[in-house]
Amino acid sequence: MIAGRPESTRSQLKVKLQEIRKKAETVVKYTKSSKERLNKDVKEVTVKIRRMRDNVMKMFDDLEVSVAKDAESFKTETLDKLNKKQSDSEKHVANATTSLETIDNVHQNGTPSEQFILQHRMKRYVNELSSNVDKECQRLETVTISFDFDEKLKLTPLSISDYVPGQLTIKYSLSEGVKSIAPVDPIVKLMKLAFIDLKKTGDDGIEPFFSGLDFLPDGRLVVVDNENKKCLIYNKKLEKVGHYQLLYNPQGVVAVSEDEVAITSASEYKIDILRVSKSNDITLIRTCKVNTKYETICSKDERHFVVGANDETKPVRILSLSGEEKDFSINFPNKKYSVGTSVCTYIRKSDKVVLTDENEHTVYIYDIRSNTRVVVKDDQIKEPCGVAVGTSDCILVCSNETHSIVQISQTGRVISSYKLDMGYPYRVCVSKDKSVIAVTNCATAGAKLQLLKITL
Structure with a gap:
């Protein structure tokens, strides 16, 4: 019976082999595509981390510029106040020095009448100068500036894997085009x-x-x-x-x-x-x-x-x-x-x-x-x-x-x-x-x- 139908058998074998070849070609094509995708995804992991790093670095660069600008503005404003305080106090030093010299000079060379008049005039001036210097002393302060990170941003000295904000994820999937030839998990x-x-x-x-x-x-x-x-x-x-x-x-x-x-x-x-x-x-x-x-x-x-x-x-x-x-x-x-x-x-x-x-x-x-x-x-x-x-x-x-x-x-x-x-x-x-x-x-x-x- 079988020997009598060689043409039919040959035709069936050819059809079966053509189906096998088509499936195998699909597997080859899909495997090549998967390899290309895998290589691309692996490169993208590095690119994504570098992009994150660049974004973080840019954030810190922007932070540095912004904080430095605010600090410089604060410094300029504070220095103006400190310079005025210093200048006023230097004038007080000069006035006190001059007044001391005047008192000594009149005491040594002036008449009793001139000494009396000077004492009378200097008393009010000295009281006023003393009051101004006392006020400056009461407003003495040291100005400092610092920058501290929020506690949530402080990184402990651990391995990067302990606090890295990400997770390497592998996902297996099949495209619709090859599901028909892929082995199927048994359905429960x-x-x-x-x-x-x-x-x-x-x-x-x-x-x-x-x-x-x-x-x-x-x-x-x-x-x-x-x-x-x-x-x-x-x-x-x-x-x-x-x-x-x-x-x-x-x-x-x-x-x-x-x-x-x-x-x-x-x-x-x-x-x-x-x-x-x-x-x-x-x-x-x-x-x-x-x-x-x-x-x-x-x-x-x-x-x-x-x-x-x-x-x-x-x-x-x-x-x-x-x-x-x-x-x-x-x-x-x-x-x-x-x-x-x-x-x-x-x-x-x-x-x-x-x-x-x-x-x-x-x-x-x-x-x-x-x-x-x-x-x-x-x-x-x-x-x-x-x-x-x-x-x-x-x-x-x-x-x-x-x-x-x-x-x-x-x-x-x-x-x-x-x-x-x-x-x-x-x-x-x-x-x-x-x-x-x-x-x-x-x-x-x-x-x-x-x-x-x-x-x-």
Whole structure:
């Protein structure tokens, strides 16, 4: 059959090869264009810094001229006053000297009558001269002039990277012309499995508010209720099977191992490690004292966490299981995040930190190895709250104002958006086998906890 149709087969092969050649030519053309753009962008970085430097230098040059002009004007005006004061005082010196000579001369050579008349006349003159000199003495002052910078402009003797007003940003993107031949990140599809309404129960003081959640390796879900100071355990059907009363308002939670979880508090300087047994009994193992208040928490490796810090210029830090704290070698913007305005997570395979800025509607993806970042802003992302790492290490973000879970690639491309049937999603987590996500919201009415199955 095949040997009988050589012409048809040859024609099909030619068509296929022509398609391959066309795609390969497009890749070559696009790669050349990307190289040219990259070279141009790298040069532009230097040009932009030099332009900034020139603008700053011009600002200081203008400042020097302006301040020197004002100082010179002040000096001229002040010197005129000082010259007049000096001249008047020199006249007083001359008049006093002359008067002394006159008195001595009349005393030695004048008649008693002349001496009497001189004394009578000189008395009034001396009183007047004394009064004028006293006034000049009372107005004696030293005039100085100086120029001091505002404290905000003083640069401390640190490395330029510690206070440079900028950030090297790398952004990956594809033009519309080549998207058709580029490999596509798998789109995460979500299907609702179970949900519960979060209601106040008998031992709750107020309506529950889940500020953190994570899956244990066996699929049970551990959550922390910030308002009622509780740690709760749910099974795969979202049935509550265990709880533990805390003495503080918890913020975040992460599964440390098969039977241990760590809980943060934004009001206290500590991390609690709790054991969760197979029978859902929860006990406190130990407390790690820390020097910073932390909100969100996730695993970095077997011995370390990545934690989100509140009101710190280093908003993401590394924390060991023993409580040792250290910073990432990342040039974060000089900005502090208050409680509830930013969360973070960590992508272990690629060594990247994801940080959200709720007020700026922005997601930052920091590459630790190159100390660069990708900035993600999109109309589908409004007030990003929770963030988690999903299938194929994609990034899942709770978009609070669009009531959606948004999927982002590590290169910053918005891949998809899933509209939830609950408002204001706040926190999200992914099961260890990447098959299920849990999401909870921050609605004042209609608070829910939901499980969704991940499909591709």
